[in-house]
Amino acid sequence: MTTQNLDIKEFLDQDQKKDLLRLLTAGSVDDGKSTLIGRLMFDSKMIYEDQLSALERDSKRIGHAGDDIDYALLLDGLKAEREQGITIDVAYRYFSTAKRKFIIADTPGHEQYTRNMVTGASTANLAIILIDARYGVITQTKRHTFLVSLLGIKHIVVAINKMDLMNFSQEVFDKIRADYESFVIQLDIPDVNFIPISALKGDNVVDRSEKTPWYKGGSMLEFLENVRITSDRNFTDLRYPVQFVLRPDIAFRGFSASVASGIISKGDEILVLPSLKTSKVKSIVTYDKELDHAFPPQSVTVTLEDEIDISRGDMLVHPDNQPRMERQFEAMLVWMDVPPMNLTTLFYIKHTSNTTKARIDQVKYKVDVNTLEKIGIDHLNLNEIGRVVITTSKPIFFDPYKKNRQTGSFILIDPITHNTCAVGMIIDQLDSKNLTSRITDVDKQKIAQGKSLIQREEYQNKYNQKGETIWISGLHGSGKNELAFSLEKRLFEDGSVAVLIDGSSVRSGLNRELDFTPADRAENLRRVAHICKLLNDQGIIAVCSFISRNSSLRSQIAEIIGPDRFHLFYMDATLDYCKNNKPELYKLIEEGKTKNLPGVDLEFEVPVNAKLVFKPEENELNIDKILNYLAANKIFPHR
Amino acid sequence: MEYSLTNLRELEAEAIHIIREVAAEFEHPVMLYSIGKDSSVMVRLAEKAFYPGKVPFPLMHIDTRWKFREMVEFRDRYAKEKGWDLIVYTNMEGFEAGIGPFTHGSKVHTDIMKTQALLAGLNKYKFDAAFGGARRDEEKSRAKERIFSFRDKLHQWDPKNQRPELWNIYNARVQKGESIRVFPISNWTELDIWQYIRLEKIPIVPLYFAKERPIVNIDGNLIMVDDDRMPKKFRDKAEMKKVRFRTLGCYALTGAIESNAETIEEIVEEMMTVTVSERTTRVIDFDQEGSMEQKKREGYF
Numbered sequence: 002m003t004t005q006n007l008d009i010k011e012f013l014d015q016d017q018k019k020d021l022l023r024l025l026t027a028g029s030v031d032d033g034k035s036t037l038i039g040r041l042m043f044d045s046k047m048i049y050e051d052q053l054s055a056l057e058r059d060s061k062r063i064g065h066a067g068d069d070i071d072y073a074l075l076l077d078g079l080k081a082e083r084e085q086g087i088t089i090d091v092a093y094r095y096f097s098t099a100k101r102k103f104i105i106a107d108t109p110g111h112e113q114y115t116r117n118m119v120t121g122a123s124t125a126n127l128a129i130i131l132i133d134a135r136y137g138v139i140t141q142t143k144r145h146t147f148l149v150s151l152l153g154i155k156h157i158v159v160a161i162n163k164m165d166l167m168n169f170s171q172e173v174f175d176k177i178r179a180d181y182e183s184f185v186i187q188l189d190i191p192d193v194n195f196i197p198i199s200a201l202k203g204d205n206v207v208d209r210s211e212k213t214p215w216y217k218g219g220s221m222l223e224f225l226e227n228v229r230i231t232s233d234r235n236f237t238d239l240r241y242p243v244q245f246v247l248r249p250d251i252a253f254r255g256f257s258a259s260v261a262s263g264i265i266s267k268g269d270e271i272l273v274l275p276s277l278k279t280s281k282v283k284s285i286v287t288y289d290k291e292l293d294h295a296f297p298p299q300s301v302t303v304t305l306e307d308e309i310d311i312s313r314g315d316m317l318v319h320p321d322n323q324p325r326m327e328r329q330f331e332a333m334l335v336w337m338d339v340p341p342m343n344l345t346t347l348f349y350i351k352h353t354s355n356t357t358k359a360r361i362d363q364v365k366y367k368v369d370v371n372t373l374e375k376i377g378i379d380h381l382n383l384n385e386i387g388r389v390v391i392t393t394s395k396p397i398f399f400d401p402y403k404k405n406r407q408t409g410s411f412i413l414i415d416p417i418t419h420n421t422c423a424v425g426m427i428i429d430q431l432d433s434k435n436l437t438s439r440i441t442d443v444d445k446q447k448i449a450q451g452k453s454l455i456q457r458e459e460y461q462n463k464y465n466q467k468g469e470t471i472w473i474s475g476l477h478g479s480g481k482n483e484l485a486f487s488l489e490k491r492l493f494e495d496g497s498v499a500v501l502i503d504g505s506s507v508r509s510g511l512n513r514e515l516d517f518t519p520a521d522r523a524e525n526l527r528r529v530a531h532i533c534k535l536l537n538d539q540g541i542i543a544v545c546s547f548i549s550r551n552s553s554l555r556s557q558i559a560e561i562i563g564p565d566r567f568h569l570f571y572m573d574a575t576l577d578y579c580k581n582n583k584p585e586l587y588k589l590i591e592e593g594k595t596k597n598l599p600g601v602d603l604e605f606e607v608p609v610n611a612k613l614v615f616k617p618e619e620n621e622l623n624i625d626k627i628l629n630y631l632a633a634n635k636i637f638p639h640r
Numbered sequence: 641m642e643y644s645l646t647n648l649r650e651l652e653a654e655a656i657h658i659i660r661e662v663a664a665e666f667e668h669p670v671m672l673y674s675i676g677k678d679s680s681v682m683v684r685l686a687e688k689a690f691y692p693g694k695v696p697f698p699l700m701h702i703d704t705r706w707k708f709r710e711m712v713e714f715r716d717r718y719a720k721e722k723g724w725d726l727i728v729y730t731n732m733e734g735f736e737a738g739i740g741p742f743t744h745g746s747k748v749h750t751d752i753m754k755t756q757a758l759l760a761g762l763n764k765y766k767f768d769a770a771f772g773g774a775r776r777d778e779e780k781s782r783a784k785e786r787i788f789s790f791r792d793k794l795h796q797w798d799p800k801n802q803r804p805e806l807w808n809i810y811n812a813r814v815q816k817g818e819s820i821r822v823f824p825i826s827n828w829t830e831l832d833i834w835q836y837i838r839l840e841k842i843p844i845v846p847l848y849f850a851k852e853r854p855i856v857n858i859d860g861n862l863i864m865v866d867d868d869r870m871p872k873k874f875r876d877k878a879e880m881k882k883v884r885f886r887t888l889g890c891y892a893l894t895g896a897i898e899s900n901a902e903t904i905e906e907i908v909e910e911m912m913t914v915t916v917s918e919r920t921t922r923v924i925d926f927d928q929e930g931s932m933e934q935k936k937r938e939g940y941f
Contacts, residue, residue: 009909017835021647090799092783093776095829102647104827107783116804123806231644245660249693257689259657259808264643288688296643300656300689313664337804351809354664410807419813421803 019097022230023104025121025154027145028131033162037131037200038105041222042096044207091121100226110141115148115370115384116337119424122152123410126230129158129221134167134197138180144370146181150188151333151386151426153406155233157185157193158224164213165199171215187373189403192228196221234297238400239263240324240408241271241317242353247302255286255302256311261353261407262400265303265317266294272320273311274398279320280307297407314355316398324398324408331365331430333402334389336381338415338422344380344443348422350393352411357395359413363442364389379442381423388428401429453539460540464498466637468537470562471627474549474608475572476600478583480617484572484624485546491624492542497637499542502529517597526554530561537566542637550599551606568636570627571611576600578617648836655682655824656689657808658787659771662822663689663696665812666769669822670762673699673726675711676888677844678773681833682825683724684842686771698725700761700770704753705735706890708866714845727765731757741892742871749890759795762819769812769820777829787826793817831908838904848907850884850899861895 028034094105106121108114122128128149132142149157159181167173174197185193196205197213198221204210207222218224240261247255265271269282285292286302295301303317311317318324336342342361350359366375367387381387402409413423444454461467471488475481482503489501504525508515512528515521526549533543549555559567579600580587589595590602599605613630615623631637645653662669671686673679686695701715719726731739734752741749762770776782786802788810803811814820825833837844854865856874863870865878870892883896884907901907 009905013835013838013905013908016831017646017648017839019647020644021650090784090802093827094783095777095827097829097831102829102832120804120806124808231642234643236643244657245664245690247690247693249690253692255692257660259653286692288691294643298650298653298657299645300653300660302691349813351811353809354661406807410809412804412806412809412811414811414813419811419815421805421811424804424806 015099016097019100019102020231021102021104022127022225022228023106023125024225025106025108025118025125025128025149026131027108027118027128027149028110028141028162032110032131032133033200034110034131035107037129037160037162037198037206037221038094038107040200040203040206041103041105041225042094044203044222091117098222098226103225110145112141112144112370113384115144115386116335118145118148119152119335119337122149122154123424125152125154126233127156127158127225127228128154129160131160131162132177132181134161134163134173134177137177138184140371142181143184143373146185146188146190147368147370147373150190151335153402153426155191156228156230157190158221159193159195160200160221161195161197162200164197164204165202169197169199169204169210169212171213174216194218194224196224235262235405235407236264236296237262238322238324238405239265239269239271239317239319240353240398240400240405241265241303242355242398242408243311243313243315243317244354246312253304254308255304256317257300257302258317258354259300260295260297262297262405263319263322264294264296265301267292270320271305271317272323273309274316274318274323274326275396276310276315278307278309280305280309282306314353316353316355318398324400324405326396326398328394328396329362329390329392330397330399331388331390331428332411332425333368333386333428334361334381334391334413334423334425335386336383336423338418338420339383340422341382342380342423344446347416349414349416350391350397350411351414352397352399353408355395355397357393357397359391359393360443362390362392362444389425391425399427402426403429455539457540461639464540465639466497466540466542467566467635467639468540468542469566469568469636470533470537470543470545471568471570471631472533472545472547472549472555472558473570473572474547474555474611476574476576476579476605477548477586477598478579478581479572479574480578480582480620481546481572483617483620484615484627485544487620488624488627489544491628492544492637495628495637497542498540499544500536501544501546502532503546504548517595519597519603522548522550522597523554523557526558527561530558533558533562537562548599548605550603552608555608568630568634569608569611570613570615571608572617573607573614574617582617648832648839651825651828651832652685652688652836654808654827655685658810658822658824659686659689661810661812662769662771662820665810666820668765668767669697669769669771670727670765670767671695671697671699671771672758672773673701673715674773674888675701675707675715675845676773677837677848678775678825678833680842680844681828681836682771682773684836684840685824687722694723695725698727698765700727700729700765700767702754702758702761703728703730704749704757704890705730706740706749706753706869706892708845708847708864708888708891708894710847711845711888714843718843727761729757729761729764731760740869741890742869746893750893753890762795767819768814769822771822771824773825774823775828775830775833776826785823785826787823788812789821789823790814791819791821795819797821830911834904834908834911845888847885847888849903850882850901850906852880852882853896854878855881855883855896862897863894864891864896866891 026034092107094107096103106125108118108121130145161174161177178195197216198205204212205220207220209220241258242261243256243258245257247257267282267285272279283304283306285295344361348359350357364379365388367378367385369376400408409427411425412421415422447454473481473485489499492499512525515525536543590598597603613626731753739749739752774782786805790803791797855862856878865875884899885896901910
């Protein structure tokens with residue numbers, strides 16, 4: 002082995018131990034952003050010679066830097082962008098120094114590219130904000146700083162560039178610094194630093210410049226190499242969002258995840274969300290070896306002492322440190338899609354490994370990214386940022402984004418195009434219980450349309466029943482009223498919320514002007530059906546007892562109530578039984594004193610599609626039949 | 641105790657997260673396996689992601705039938721040894737029509753035997769997600785590639801119509817027929833790959849290491865004589881040279897570099913001082929400026 006070989010081994014061993022810093026650069030081409038990145042990469046000697054020779058060729062043709070090498074050309078990847086001379090998308094660059102590896106998210110600076118900058122910022126630990134020394138703090142600087150703080154980046158380096166054009170004047174630097182500090186104080190950024198540089202000439206980029214003797218800090222690269230970022234991670238609150246359930250054989254059952262935050266240790270007592278079951282960590286398995294502890298961002302597999310049903314989207318936490326588990330929350334939302342936000346859309350929401358549906362209830366305001374003013378508005382357009390209230394179908398387990406970047410972030414996916422149309426950061430806010438009482442914009446829309454603010458599922462959960470209609474048909478005197486009345490009593494006793502509607506009570510008040518002609522009989526039933534619909538819409542069971550003599554009438558009723566909610570039963574009694582049971586009306590018709598009685602002088606069609614058919618003699622049994630039917634169809638009890 | 645990961649372990653954790661996410665969200669994922677060093681790393685990451693279980697999706701190799709013989713031997717040996725579920729797909733129509741780089745040129749050969757074959761293979765098995773080993777530092781146009789890269793029903797990539805990708809939350813929703821290409825080692829550099837191979841002792845094809853090999857200089861590229869399908873006029877000029885390959889593909893289209901690097905350490909050392917960067921030894925890149933971007937639009941990786 003040669004000595005040279007020993008050196009390279011040492012180099013590799015050392016290189017392998019380097020950590021990783023992900024950073025964002027914000028600014029426009031004019032600020033010299035690409036030049037700065039190009040120089041950082043070039044001077045850290047990770048640009049291969051052939052890329053350099055290709056660069057010299059390119060610079061002569063489309064470069065903007067005269068005869069010097071245009072570092073910016075190293076970076077602009079896509080053809081169209083190169084021709085326009087601007088960077089449109091987020092580009093990721095890689096370089097490394099003796100101390101650290103770096104991933105730069107290089108994003109465009111113009112306002113129409115807010116979404117790109119937000120994207121780049123989402124994974125960054127640190128942001129470089131470029132200021133052109135000739136112009137100082139401008140609108141764009143404020144916008145970039147706001148976005149950086151919104152995305153929770155804790156370290157900012159303000160690179161005051163083009164100092165060469167200002168004779169490296171301390172006065173210029175101090176003025177810009179003071180301006181920036183007075184502005185940044187309203188944003189929550191713990192670590193802000195200022196460096197005077199000339200990206201083009203290389204001053205204070207890699208090496209400290211002699212032209213700024215008044216500047217006592219390190220160069221840009223020195224700063225990037227030494228800033229401490231490990232402590233930015235949340236090691237306090239264990240959040241382990243199960244990503245994949247591993248069951249290679251009966252004996253092994255592991256729950257794979259990337260630790261989102263906190264530390265999980267062998268033997269830890271854990272609580273499973275949403276089931277609230279508890280167990281202990283039996284082992285932490287990886288391909289390489291079993292671990293005693295796992296911490297973010299490690300990807301591991303955990304096994305538990307007990308057999309608990311756990312699936313993707315569930316979360317393991319420590320019982321004494323739980324996230325919020327809610328269906329409603331407030332968030333700062335960035336609209337990423339070209340079509341504007343639509344409040345009636347039911348989006349997919351993806352939050353950690355959990356996917357469910359979500360609706361935006363209300364936009365509280367949008368933030369003018371240039372002035373930080375809050376503006377009342379009812380929806381967001383592309384690149385706009387606003388505070389919203391969101392309701393999800395299933396509860397999600399979250400922390401405020403400020404406290405936990407992993408469990409405080411989510412994306413909204415358009416249900417039709419499947420595009421990622423918005424991204425959000427959850428705000429530390431009051432319990433959702435305090436939110437529901439307010440009337441939201443969506444609520445207002447619903448009220449205007451006469452729609453209930455309560456979801457069908459909410460009624461179902463509250464009453465433990467489905468609001469549907471039990472409709473008992475049969476001849477006059479067949480015993481259907483006896484069945485209906487006893488059923489209502491039984492339902493009441495069992496805890497159901499049911500309303501009984503029968504012919505005589507309706508005809509004595511609501512429909513008292515109606516006669517017994519076929520037309521009036523139809524109108525009578527039409528009104529009853531609408532009452533049933535109202536009741537059912539609000540979660541209440543309707544128990545109806547009406548002759549409803551033919552299938553066309555019954556179909557009309559089913560149509561009004563909704564065919565799925567209409568349950569037709571038939572009391573199958575002989576005419577003799579009916580006459581015997583309720584002789585009065587039959588006597589009148591025999592004597593010719595009245596007419597239009599179904600089964601006598603009006604045809605009665607026996608329902609062929611009745612869900613249940615009863616014999617009047619079996620009253621008790623009939624009630625049980627109905628109760629069994631209701632239970633089997635989850636009408637009551639619903640759970 | 642300091643709870644921090646090295647660069648490599650952080651990249652490893654990120655890749656495992658991505659691989660598991662795909663396995664959880666897609667119905668028919670596949671890992672495209674090129675036999676190259678990046679593929680070898682990717683397969684190891686997949687094995688890690690599902691340990692102690694097996695990788696829950698197949699690997700697919702698009703075999704142009706012009707790969708180095710050593711590559712094919714390597715592939716078959718490890719597939720057997722490791723018990724991979726390996727699909728080898730060849731455009732048989734093209735093969736039977738005798739399509740090859742010497743007779744039809746690099747452009748036609750690559751298009752029919754590689755790009756078209758890949759698309760046909762993906763369609764045949766109705767894969768809705770395909771892992772690739774591309775890295776963002778390989779080439780300028782890849783710097784902006786997403787980790788989950790959306791492809792339409794024709795497998796096309798539209799650089800203007802890619803989904804925003806934030807944090808580590810990946811949007812895996814596709815309509816029937818659409819698919820996602822997934823690049824779990826997007827954030828790795830070439831040095832990271834070598835470091836990881838060294839650290840994890842991952843086997844790679846011996847062609848990466850310098851050795852005396854029969855070489856012909858064809859239009860400035862050092863092409864190895866791997867079989868007698870190479871026209872005699874070239875074969876006759878072959879001479880033994882100590883070379884290695886920085887990338888692997890079809891032997892006729894993959895230029896070697898003269899080198900003495902016989903170990904990973906020596907390769908890295910050479911790499912740090914080398915005058916030619918990785919992809920320039922692939923003949924297809926020279927076609928025209930922005931040519932890789934063009935190929936990506938058409939469905940090639």
